[in-house]
Amino acid sequence: MDGTLLLLTGVGAIAGALALAGVQLAAAATSTARVSRGLAQIEATYGQGATDAAASDEGVLPPALERLRALAARLSPGATIASLEHRLDLAGNPSRWTAERVMAFKGIGLLALAPIGALYGLGSTLTLVAYALVGAAVGFFLPDLLVHNAATKRQALIGRELADVLDMLTVCVEAGLGFDAAVSQVARNTSGPLSVEFSRVLQEMQLGKSRVEALRALSGRTTVDAVHTFASSLIQASELGIPTARVLHEQAGEIRVKRRQAAEEKAQKVPVKILFPLLLCIFPALFIIIVGPAGIEIYDSLVAG
Structure with missing residues (x-):
């Protein structure tokens, strides 16, 4: 029991340290988003050569954060990275959000949530590996979900x-x-x-x-x-x-x-959407109020008879 508690404490401390280090490293690269947007503007206007010349004079991600970004990039196909850049464009390129930083956060999430997931699988090797993989997948894809959510809200x-x-x-x-x-x-x-x-x-x-x-x-x-x-x-x-x-x-x-037609279409869908909450929440309580007293009287009469 003491050994299990010690293992849990150690794994939790490692996961917390990884998450804290990742956040600190990401915060240290605050200027990266502005630099990337400026380079994108230069490339769109003057071509790739000007971008390379400007990039040579600017800083890059901190080494540890760059390694995490490279780890996430190796786990992602090229099309996924291009799609991420497009989704960031759809989201309006929020402050401090660049493809490099998002990829770095994917690496941080993978390394931080994998041991946390493993904590729930202690007991057998199979469950430990399964929960660790689930935690790694959640940490890896969570930044993508946040970017997608921001893009969807902005487009709406x-x-x-x-x-x-x-x-x-x-x-x-x-x-x-x-x-x-x-x-x-x-x-x-x-x-x-x-x-x-x-x-x-x-x-x-x-x-x-x-x-x-x-x-x-x-x-x-x-x-x-x-x-x-x-x-x-x-x-x-x-x-x-x-x-x-x-x-x-x-x-x-x-x-x-x-826009008016879309509003009318949404209004017509409202009765269908409220049907299931009505059936699951309101009707059971209504049946209890209406049928409950009658059921009690029937039960009493049967017991008395």
């Missing part, structure tokens, strides 16, 4: 904001502003993820990208169908010489119709 916000932002953009264009100036006004006078995306579109155009390229990049950074349609319509308008104000006005009206 973009979808809700799009109609109102397009109305403001339409008003600015109809008032005589050019498209770039209208985008600048919208970015300055609104808040939220869509405002950030419009600011990025404006910055890319100021750095030399054409409007078509900036709009295609905007479409690639979202999963919202309405944004894809909006970007495609503006690209076609630019190529065919169609007035931008008319396209924006039609897009805003169409998006509002789709």
